[in-house]
Amino acid sequence: MDFKKILDSFTWKPHEAYDFSIAQVEEKSIKDENTSKPLEEKKKVFPSLDVNLEYIKTRYNTLINSDIIIREFTLLAHNKQYKAFLLFIDGMVDSNLINDFILKPLMLRNSANTFDGGKDRIISEAVTNNITVRKVKKFDMTEYIASRLLPQNSITEEQEMDTIISGVNSGNCALFIDTLEFAFDIEVKGFKQRSIDSPNNEIVIKGPQEAFVENIRTNTSLLRRITNTEELIIENIEVGKVTKTKCAVCYLENITNSDLVAEVKYRLNNLEVDSLLSSGELEQLIIDDNQIGVPEILSTERPDKTAKHLLQGRVVVLVNGSPYSLIMPATFIDFMSSPEDTNLKPYFANFLRVLRFLASIITLLLPGFYVAVTSFHQEILPTELLYSILSARETVPFPVIFEIFIMEVSFELIREAGLRVPSPIGPTIGIVGALVLGQAAVSANIVSPILIIIIALTGIASFAIPDFSFGFHLRFFRFLFVLLGYIAGFLGISIGLFVYLSVLCNIRSFGVPFLAPFAPAINSKGNGYFIPPIWKQEYRATYMAPKKEKSQEHISMKWKQK
Amino acid sequence: MNHSRIGTLEAICLILSVIIIRTVLSLPKNILAITGSASIINLVYVGLIMLLLVYFIYRLFKKFPGMDIIDISEVLGGSVLKKIVGFIFIFYFIVSSSIFLRNFCECLRIVYYPSTSILFVILFFIIALCATNYLSFNASLKANLIITPIALGSIIFLFVANFRHFSPQRIFPLLGNGIFETFVTGLGNISSFSGIVFLYFLPPLLKEPQKFKKVAITSVVLSVIYLIITVSIVLFMFPYFVKTDEVMPLYSAATYIEFGSFFQRLESVFLLIWMLVLACYLGIISKFVLLIFRKITNIKEFKPAILPVGLCILAVSLLPKNYATAKFYETDIYPYLMIGIVCIMSFLILLLASFRRKRKVGDSIE
């Protein structure tokens, strides 16, 4: 340990700050474009299989999309060989059904497909005046396959590409056969319904009750099912030199900003780690470091919330083995909103948001304020309140700071212990905590009752914040404000608040300012802290710079127009 | 680099934040001391002059797109003038911020920290200043965007809550201390608009440079409205404030607020907000000092200079021997500095540079 090293730590060394930001879409260039895609002419199935294959491949982006499966094979029908391919989405279909009842009868030689008679079946023959009139039915390949080769309960012949694709998106599989102008839409839906559970940690009253599971394929299929569009791209990236954990990067190709997608993929691809076991680890590996531990990525176990954010133009990363999806970028507003908000009327949702904002302020500042007021600024207290604090503190031997510190730490202990104990004895912790630490500590004159109220209020408020990690962050930093309030009262708190605010302003989550749209002030077009009624949410959040800003027509409720 | 630029609203808040800090200190009282009950008339009058000046500044800057006053002085007088002007501005920024810091901290110390050395009260702000400067360029500007509206709200709240203590008759006698004092000596009140100094540095920093005019005009108009509100709080509430010299007039006004018997003595909450504004102001000032410093020395990275600038502000703010000297600097020296440097020197540089450019253009045509 030489002196120079210590000196070195005070010298300045230049370092390149990693700096990524999304290019904001220029105000003028935003066209009032129609939300629906420019009307393409409705594509029909081509007679040539290769053309069909190309079309499907571009439509689904199969080069990067990981769960789209195209199985090419040779089909034996009528004792002849035809080229064919099967299109389905992994995770949404039951592969046993496909193996046993589609591929097997079509590929393997059996009595049905080797049948080559009845080329032109004579249905009826009538001889009048030596002229034989034969009613001949031409051999119909389509019908032959449908009626003889596919032992499936629900098969439709479709000509329209769009119908076929929407069938595939909802979990069917499509069979294309060379020379046929039809494709078969075969129902092989097979979601893993059983393993999907209701969410444990993010509970809503009005809303779907399903949660992600550990299997990545199931999770992608959940997203596909909700979004139901082929624009959803799910790319696979393997992370971890040893574990090679599968990660799926999901985004909507026509909405999400491509810089953002590229950045996420860049960060995922450049991770030199041996193992990746959970989404929480990945989260820490791909965010910009901020000194105060503010979460920059939204992590949720709810597919509906994930899909909502996908449709707003964000990127979602799923990690195999982790029942949480990571949504990026995430801003302050996202951590303050619950998936329930849009299901409620805007008045009530906004009331809840005010409540949550209050909760976050209480969590962060209330204990610090209490310490500051009792140490430096008693004049702000109403006289009656002052005397009730005084008489409550009369018998307490400790100074306020020590008192508050004891109680805050024991509160955190109760919380942590309550999490860790086996569930049968969980309630005991609550009883012990509430009785012993609340009641007994007051009766023993170790803490004052007013302080218990402060601690309890802080604790309750911290759990009212929808995002767990953001709540954790606030709970941690309240200790700092207690310290600052103790050192210099409101002066300390205001300096702390200012530095805290500046750091928050400095944070950018994947190029999006954390406090957008407030600082910097951006016209968010109805995506501010308070949500407008659902018919007014015409635009996606501008600060995400999505490719398509408009999310609904100016007048979405067309039925009202007449 | 999109995110290191300043948005329109941020620029307006930036200009306002300086005025807020000064009104929290003794500005309203200084204005009242000069013009008495005619202060509101005087402010409207001075505001109009300022508007005119700012409009000229805008017109002159239009000839130098993407340049600030330092670049323009280089155009005018080469790198020597550039360095001189740069150092004058650095001097101005450091001196003014340390005067405000010292005065504010003296008041804080009187009210809440009677047995703490002034050094530590000031050091708190210096630490905040250094900490935020290590963040990216406009973190403190963005924080200012959040804090300034809160501070403005606090002043408006002060106005509304004290409404019943007002006696609007105090606007009379209409001419205050006399016509000469109102319209000639009162011209000195132009120094209230100290935020205007940032206009000279804004053009290359703005995200949307075409909105420079909007920024300039809006901020002057808002400043006038804001000043009228603060001055009228003091004028209507306190009879002839000049007679007694209270540390911070707005702070005194805040002690009067009461809603029933529960909400009384809210002044510490106001101080909390104003401390935020001061911290913000210091952060911004030091950022600009660093920017100018980088510009005149052509260094690539200004991070190593953060600590020296902070220490510099600390040292200058500790220079005055006592509160009286600090107050003297604020009320008697600062206005001249502001008028001299901001209104006259910079304006002259702009004017001369534009003449020179015109002549050059004229020469080249011939």
Added chain:
Amino acid sequence: MNKIVRNIFILLVIIVFIVAFSPSYTSLNIDNLAYVIALGIDVGENEDFNISFQFTTGSSTSDSGSSEKSPLIVNSVEASSIDSAINLMNSYLAKKISLSHCRLIIFSEEVASKGISDAIYTLANDSQVRHSANIIVSKSTAKSYIENSTPILENLITKYYEIFPNSSKYTGYIYNATFADFLNQYLCNTCEPFAILGGVNTNASVSDAGTHSSDVTTMKSTNTPFSGDRGAENLGIAVFKDDKLVGELTAIETLCLSILRGDTDSFLISVPDPDNPEKLLDIKISNEGHKKIKVDIVNGSPYIRFEAKFTGRVYSMKNNAHYLDDTTLNMISNAANEYLEEALTQYLYRTSMEFKSDISGFGKYALSSFLTAKDFEDYDWQNRYVDSTFKVTIDTTIQSGFLINET
């Protein structure tokens, strides 16, 4: 390595700050302060002042929820100034005195007539003093006033101190004269200060009510018809000229002051019954908010006009009353007008001729007659007020009785 040094540095800074601010912390901490709730200033025997402090300990609520009245403690000390008294008291109490919750500042009559500007400035200099504290001039010594002021209906005396000035809103017999108002009125050159007149009622101990007046025209503190548990009472106003006590206002004069300054919302007057002049009618008058004060300078002396509109309802009920009858109502209105006009005019001339003190604050209405501040200063309003002429016009509309209108 780098990180360790940085962390040590941060830790050091925190420790330095804790050390630096700890003196302020100890001197302002809630545990180390004694909160004065009333401050009494008397003339001392040996020193200039005898300062009394009233403290209370918060009401101790037991577990069963019943709470007792909190005990009151009065301590006094003789000193040469308020601050040295506080200093002496600090060492006696072993706790630091804080004036931040001081609700009353009581001057004895003797101190007040000597001039209290120094005391007021001293208190204004203390950042802790509450601007909403009331200033009381006590006819008895401040100490006996404090000793005799005990809460009757409340547990905590501060509650009583907080609400008693509010009765001015519906009686008008006292005025919510706060410390801040006093300071401002003392400093300004358009008005003069005044304070609440307090005193210790001897009725509580002596059962001799004969000498005490129940007439509002003479009623004021120590001359009141009350008898009750609390000795201290507040009725009337102490009038100051500059910083010296020059006179006292009776209950009805205080009401006039309240009307002129717009402090009262409603009040009760007893006017002679037009039907039966020997009897009195009680009328509740409400302030309509229509109040006009105009000050002109005529021939160098102020001419002050006051116009106000009130509405009223009759409280008194008697046999054979017709409170829906226009003529009856008009008669009562006229009686009320006469009564109020007379009271106001008397009050105004008393302030100008007897006290020579513009406590009603007419000066600010005169400001508009002057162009510059210097003109006004040259005019010397405070001394010209003596020459004022007053004209009072009251327009009262009696509307009806309350629930019963005809008997």
